[in-house]
Amino acid sequence: MVELTAMPSPETAHYFDHAATAPLAPEVQEAMRPYLGERFGNASTIYPLGVEAAYAVERARLQVLRALHADEAQTRVVFTGSATEAINLAHKGMVWASGRRPAHVISCVTEHSASLQSLRWLETRGEAAVTWLPVGVTGRADPAGVERALRPGTALISLMLANSETGVLHPIAEAARTARAHGVLIHCDAAQAAGKVPVDFAALGVDLLSINAHKFHGPKGVGALLIRGGVEIEPLIHGGGQEGGLRAGTENVAGIVGLGAAIELAVRLREAEATRLLGLRRRVIEGVQSRVRGVHVHGDQTHCLPSTLNLGIEDVEGPRVVALMGERGFSIAAGSACTARGTARSHVLTAMGLPEAQVAGAIRISLGRGNTASSADDLVEALAEVIDSLRRGESA
Ligand SMILES: Cc1ncc(COP(=O)(O)O)c(C=O)c1O
Known part of the structure; x- marks a missing residue:
């Protein structure tokens, strides 16, 4: 279905913010191209151009199901405009x-703002009562905490698989076992995890799972919600009945084709990429720690993404480091790109109980296909110089 035709361009070598978004893979762009051009049909029409579009949407649905090891006969895939919408x-x-x-929901304080704000909105309207699980210094929610938070009639547990700021992985399979044992449904936000660590919908045992294409080198503006067979939910958007009545509106055929191609490619490359990125990640940590004093690695390092690294650097402000690195052509982040343009103090690191100096000096480096050992060395070199100049007050 998707052919590996080209390596990413050298311009992406100094891009270290793949947790914010990843560049569109050339193979994915190629798969999408006909649907931005001559194959422009509306997937709801019945003449050949429309049937071709509908076929492309169904093929992408199958690609998602297979890549995420979901039961093809039992699982629904609803294409959305983003992971935010899926959540x-x-x-x-x-x-x-x-x-x-109100419906009782269990979630965690370190969730992405898409989850936090959607649940808070339900809370403010009296439609949900949320128990917010805490995290310790590792950044992981305690599965026993999920069990303790359950009430008779809890409607939903919602937890992310990989944290967007630290890359720390939550124990979703354990939480799902607890959920199942008590007859409670569980949703997993896998936006950061899909394509980077194995995401097996059936083995995880979750009922709902959200993804978006742009985190795994697919297009922006398209996501998906997987729904286990037998789980009934209400739609947010009403209209023409597309996506099995769960997401009305003419399908973004090119985007959906891109999501399907991107997830298939990411899963095919995953194992080799994970090994490579883990090596680069170690190289960056060791490089920075050997060149810069007062560097802390944040979060559980045994349960984490191979690609995301969060460092706390004493005596500097993370956003200043990000700005000066930007001037040198390097893209990194200070926190979540989705909160106040990444300049707000991180709610994740604060919830982990880290000292204020580490939270203030936090930077996120997230690796991807375009990064190499040589670009990782360039990053370390530039970081050491930028931090040194900030500490000397030269760039204040
Ligand atoms: C864990 C997580 N969930 C949800 C989202 C929201 O994704 P989107 O902006 O595509 O809606 C993101 C994006 O950063 C994320 O990292």
Whole structure:
């Protein structure tokens, strides 16, 4: 289906913010191209151009199901405009379908703002009562905490698989076992994890799972929600009945084709890329620690993405480091790109109870296909110089 035709261009070598977004893979762009051009049909029409578009959407659905090891006959894939939309659909769709008011939901303080804000919105309207699980210094939620938080009639558990700021992995399979044992449904935000660590919908045992294409070298503006067979949710958007009535609106055929191609490619390359990126990640940590004093690695380092690294650097402000690195042609982040343009103090690191100096001096480096050993060395060199100049007050 997708052919590996080209390596990413050298311009992406100094891009170290793949957790914010990853460049479109050339193979994915090639797969999408006909649907931005001559294959422009509306997937709801019945003449050949439309049937061709509908076929492309269904093929992408199958690619998602196979890449995420979901039961093809039992699992629904609803294409959305983003992971944010998929998460909102999971939360609101489940809460509304539960018929309870307020519906009890369990989530975690370190979730992405897409989850935090969607659940807070339900809370402010009296539609949900949320128990927010804490995390310790590792950044992982305690599965026993999930069990303790359960109440009779809990409607939903919603936890992310990989944290967007630290890359730390939550124990989702354990939480799902607890959920299953108590007859509670569980949603997993896998936006950062899909394509980077094995995401096996069936083995994880979750009921709903959200992804977006742009984190695994697919296009922006397209995501998906996987729904286990037998789970009924209410739609957010009403209209023409597309996506099995769960997401009305003419399908973004090119975007959906891109998502399908991107997930298939990411899963095919995953194992080799994970080994390579883990090596680069270690190289960056060792390089920075050997060149710069007062560097802390944040979060559990045994349960984490191979690609994301969060460092706390004493005596500097993370956003200043990011700005000066930007001037040198390097893209890194200070926190989540989705919160106040990444300049707000991280709610994740704060929840982990890290000292204020480490939170203030936090930077996120997230690796991807375009990065090499030589670009990782360039990054370390530039970071050491930038931090040194900030500490001397030269760049204040
Ligand atoms: C863990 C997580 N969930 C959800 C999202 C939201 O994704 P999107 O902006 O594509 O809606 C992101 C994006 O950063 C994320 O990292």
